Amino acid sequence: MKMQKKVLAWFMIGALLVIPVLYFFARVPDTAFRDGAMGNWFATMVGVLVGIPIGLEIDRRQRKAQEKVQAEKRAKADRDQVGQYNRDVEEREGRQELGVVCVRVEAA
Secondary structure, three states, rough: HHHHHHHHHHHHHHHHHHHHHHHHHHHHOOOHHHHHHHHHHHHHHHHHHHHHHHHHHHHHHHHHHHHHHHHHHHHHHHHHHHHHHHHHHHHHHHOOOOOOOOOOOOOO
C-alpha cells in the first residue's frame, strides 16, 4: 500500500512536469503563444534568480538575530549562576561554620 502511494505520487509529479512541456512544444508554431510563454518564462527566471538569494539573506539575518538572543540568554543565566554562587560563598563566610576555604568567582 505504501509503495503504491509512492508510485502514484511520482507518477503525478512526472505528469505535472511532462504535460506542460508537451503542450509548449505543440504550440511553438503559434507566435503569440510563444511570445507570451517566453515572457512568462523570463519573468519566472528573474523572480527565481533574484528571489532565492533575497530569501536566503532574510533567513540568514533572522537566524543570526535568534542566535544573538539565545547567546544573551545563556550569558544572563551564567551571570545569575555565578551571582548565586558568590552569594552562597558570602553566606558561608558570614556564618564561619565551615572549615573550608571558599573562592569568590567573578563573572566574565
